[in-house]
Amino acid sequence: MKSLILKDIYNIMHNMKALVLMLFIFLFITIPQGGAAAYVITCCILCAMMVVTTFSFDENAKWEKYAMIMPISRKDLVLSKFVILLCFCLFGTVFGGVLGIAGSAIIGRFHITSVSEWQELLAVCLAGVAISFFLGSLVIPLLFKFGAEKARTLMLAAFLLPVLLCLGLYYLLRSFGIELTDSVVLLLTCISPLILLLWTAAMYRISFGIFKKAEF
Incomplete structure (x- = not known):
């Protein structure tokens, strides 16, 4: 397992300059508009999408065919891929948090001495990891099924679907007179780790089922 994760990290280092440059560009676009919170979310999602690049490298090197003749289980x-996705999400929130705080503090949108702002940013960082991991894990089964190039065209639909479902649920609740009060938001926040865990387990089972039937 460790060797598989290191393989993806070493491969992705070749694209780090382009990724860091893109993150710096978004720094100047996002910070003036949305502050550190918006930048953290942006970094998390952009970094999570690097998992697609790892699949592209594997396809170009025909890695999966080679891996099947090595003592590597398909489960591992x-x-x-899910572990490396989590690593990318964590890197995104750390990178976004550090630069987001620095950039927001320079323009006066973040006050270092404000405890409430630190608490809010920490909550945003945790939400950024959860959201980016949720979306990234949704793409992984598509990558195993269709490959990196075809999956890229399906990513937008894969991202829009949960957003539309959440919006539909929100407006449905409003039509029944159910408002998202602080207590409801707190409840959703408390159960979100369990939901994310169940979601990850489902995406893993689907991905493994697809890869298990693949022939090389």
């Missing part, structure tokens, strides 16, 4: 290979 699939699981490693």
Whole structure:
């Protein structure tokens, strides 16, 4: 497992300059408009999408065919993609948090001495990891099924679907007179780790089922 994760990290280092440049560009676009919170979310999602690049490298090198003749289980290979996705999400929130705080403090949108702003940013960082991991894990089964190039065209639909479902649920609740009060938001926040865990388990099972039937 460790070797599989290191493989993806070493491969992705070749694209780090382009990724860091893109994140710096978004720094100047996002900070003046949305502050550190918006930048953290942006970094998390952009970094999570690097998992697609790892699949592209694997396809170009025909890695999966080679891996099947090595003492590597298909379960470990699939699981490693979810682990590396989590690593990318964590890198995104740390990178976004550090630069977001610095940039927002310079323009006066973040006050270092404000405890409430630190608490809010921490909550945003946790939400950024959860959202980016949720969306990234949705793409992984598509990558195993269709490959990196075809999956890229389906990513937008995959991202829009949960957003539309959440919006539909929100307006449905409003039509029944159910408002998202602080207590409801707190409840959703408390159960979100369990939902994310169940979602990840489902995406892993789907991905493993697809990869298990693949022939090389």
